[in-house]
Amino acid sequence: MLNEIDLSRLFRERAEHLARPRGIKPVLGEAALAFRLREDSYALALSALVEVAPLTSVTPIPAAPEMLLGVANQRGDIRPVLDLHRMLGLPPPPADTPAHLLFLRRPQGPVAVRVEALLGSMRLGELSPPPQGGRFTQGVTTDGIILLAPDQILDLDFLTTRHTPE
Numbered sequence: 001m002l003n004e005i006d007l008s009r010l011f012r013e014r015a016e017h018l019a020r021p022r023g024i025k026p027v028l029g030e031a032a033l034a035f036r037l038r039e040d041s042y043a044l045a046l047s048a049l050v051e052v053a054p055l056t057s058v059t060p061i062p063a064a065p066e067m068l069l070g071v072a073n074q075r076g077d078i079r080p081v082l083d084l085h086r087m088l089g090l091p092p093p094p095a096d097t098p099a100h101l102l103f104l105r106r107p108q109g110p111v112a113v114r115v116e117a118l119l120g121s122m123r124l125g126e127l128s129p130p131p132q133g134g135r136f137t138q139g140v141t142t143d144g145i146i147l148l149a150p151d152q153i154l155d156l157d158f159l160t161t162r163h164t165p166e
Contacts, residue, residue, distance in 0.1 A: 028126070033102070034119035034145055038090050041119060041145045044102060048150035050110045052118070055099040065158045072101060072112055079103065081112040082153065087136055104150050111154060 032043040033052070051074070058070040058081045069083040081101065085092050093099070093116050100118055103110035127139030127147060138149045154160075 028124060030124045032122050032124050032147065034122050035100070035102070035115040036117040036119060037084055037088065037115060038093065040090075041143075042084075042115075043122060043124075043141070043145050043147050044104070044150060045124070045147075046121070048104055049102055050105045051103040053101050053103070055101050055114060058114070065156075067156060068158065069114060074103065074110065074112075077109065079110055079112050080159065081114055082156075084113045084115065084148075084153075087153070104154060106154050106159075111159060113153065 031046040033046055033049060034041055034043045036042070053074070055072075058072050060070040061068065064070070067083055067087050069081045071078050072081050073079075083092075084090075097116055099114050099116055101112040102115055103112050122141075122145070124147065125141055127141060130137035130139050130146070134146075136148055136152050138147045140146050
């Protein structure tokens with residue numbers, strides 16, 4: 001049975017672990033979630049994700065940046081949903097394609113990205129350099145799965161700029 005001192009140490013260690021800055025280099029053997037966008041397979045490190053949920057609806061926002069698909073309601077909180085297809089230069093999926101939302105961790109609250117199909121978890125192995133011009137990619141696994149860079153995805157101007165009422 002854990003006593004009060006053990007719990008305090010456990011919570012402190014966990015907080016320190018979560019507070020460590022995450023670099024853009026993935027760790028060999030790190031767990032990742034693989035998914036499909038059109039014909040290609042992609043992955044995001046599990047450490048970058050908060051939640052995975054089926055896509056029920058996304059509400060478009062008039063005059064929104066082209067990479068913003070809209071917003072989704074996550075248990076009463078309105079979260080931005082990014083269009084990974086547009087970000088990666090892929091054609092949009094057919095309208096009736098089932099989809100999931102992957103919620104990326106960030107201090108201001110999660111941001112979702114829409115994906116077409118979940119392929120399952122994997123362990124990251126050696127990575128080749130990302131394709132030329134791959135702003136949102138970290139590398140490619142030996143299996144041909146493209147590892148996305150969550151810090152680059154979340155670095156979009158409209159996500160990092162605070163808007164104040166005039």
